[in-house]
Amino acid sequence: MESRILKEYKDSRSLQSQYILALDPISTDDLTHWECTIKGPLHSPFANHTFKLRIDIPQTYPLTTPICKFEPFAMPHPNVNFETGEICLDILDTNWSPVFNIQYIVEAIVWLLNEPNFKSPLNLDLANLLRFDDLKAYHDLISYHLNNSAK
Amino acid sequence: MSSYHEEHNTSPHTQSNPQGRREIRSEFRNLYEQLTPTDPTLISLLASLLPPELQEEWGKKSNEGCSQAFIDSLPRVPKDKIPNDLCSICFENFREDEYPLVIELPHCSHKFDLQCISVWLSSNSTCPVCRDKVNHNAKLDIDTTEAELEEDWGMYG
Numbered sequence: 001m002e003s004r005i006l007k008e009y010k011d012s013r014s015l016q017s018q019y020i021l022a023l024d025p026i027s028t029d030d031l032t033h034w035e036c037t038i039k040g041p042l043h044s045p046f047a048n049h050t051f052k053l054r055i056d057i058p059q060t061y062p063l064t065t066p067i068c069k070f071e072p073f074a075m076p077h078p079n080v081n082f083e084t085g086e087i088c089l090d091i092l093d094t095n096w097s098p099v100f101n102i103q104y105i106v107e108a109i110v111w112l113l114n115e116p117n118f119k120s121p122l123n124l125d126l127a128n129l130l131r132f133d134d135l136k137a138y139h140d141l142i143s144y145h146l147n148n149s150a151k
Numbered sequence: 152m153s154s155y156h157e158e159h160n161t162s163p164h165t166q167s168n169p170q171g172r173r174e175i176r177s178e179f180r181n182l183y184e185q186l187t188p189t190d191p192t193l194i195s196l197l198a199s200l201l202p203p204e205l206q207e208e209w210g211k212k213s214n215e216g217c218s219q220a221f222i223d224s225l226p227r228v229p230k231d232k233i234p235n236d237l238c239s240i241c242f243e244n245f246r247e248d249e250y251p252l253v254i255e256l257p258h259c260s261h262k263f264d265l266q267c268i269s270v271w272l273s274s275n276s277t278c279p280v281c282r283d284k285v286n287h288n289a290k291l292d293i294d295t296t297e298a299e300l301e302e303d304w305g306m307y308g
């Protein structure tokens with residue numbers, strides 16, 4: 001399966017995406033650890049902020065899913081564990097398919113930023129605000145965290 | 152008043168031996184500090200604390216793959232009909248392989264390298280592209296082959 005990740009590396013050199021600012025292996029000697037910088041989607045509370053993702057590719061890739069995390073204390077989102085950066089997304093869990101690639105995963109994570117789901121929360125405070133439709137408090141709490149972590 | 156176990160149609164098997172459960176728990180606690188949370192030893196210890204009925208369910212869930220016999224029986228695509236396309240698991244062109252072994256899933260006609268799809272199907276039972284259950288009518292397939300075989304026997308008998 002090494003050749004597949006090599007192919008993805010080659011494809012990633014010419015990647016052009018509105019929201020993926022950078023997608024690179026941490027070292028070109030070892031294509032199993034990647035770092036990605038994404039831009040918060042427009043019209044979401046994350047607009048005008050950038051976020052780093054860490055992607056670890058298991059030996060069994062693409063038959064098993066890569067492990068993707070935000071940096072700790074950087075992503076206030078109902079489906080992200082704020083302390084660890086862990087992400088709850090179905091395609092990174094039971095709905096994984098080997099036809100997905102790294103770029104697809106990152107795009108799905110950008111999509112998740114715009115489409116939070118309070119039914120599978122990893123951040124209970126934000127999920128509850130969303131569940132009870134308190135959108136002002138929801139946006140304020142996100143901005144509070146984003147402005148604090150930027151310092 | 153009916154007991155919890157009567158209401159839920161389970162047996163009090165695991166509670167009849169609280170000493171055993173306590174031992175398993177303390178063993179689990181010790182190992183948890185030494186191993187990673189996803190270690191198979193820990194998971195099997197946890198599973199042994201489940202009531203037997205649930206253990207059965209658990210076993211079913213972790214073994215969702217297709218049988219080797221089913222994988223072996225997947226229809227091969229003849230060499231002249233192999234498309235000029237990528238295998239969606241390894242991202243290699245089927246035709247670039249000097250000796251391509253390409254199969255087609257019976258339910259949805261999606262094509263893969265035999266090698267790639269067999270590893271996936273050994274622990275999953277859905278098509279990677281469309282997520283259809285691949286062995287949906289596997290049993291039916293086997294039945295028809297047997298029927299055909301019998302017919303053949305009749306003809307030559």
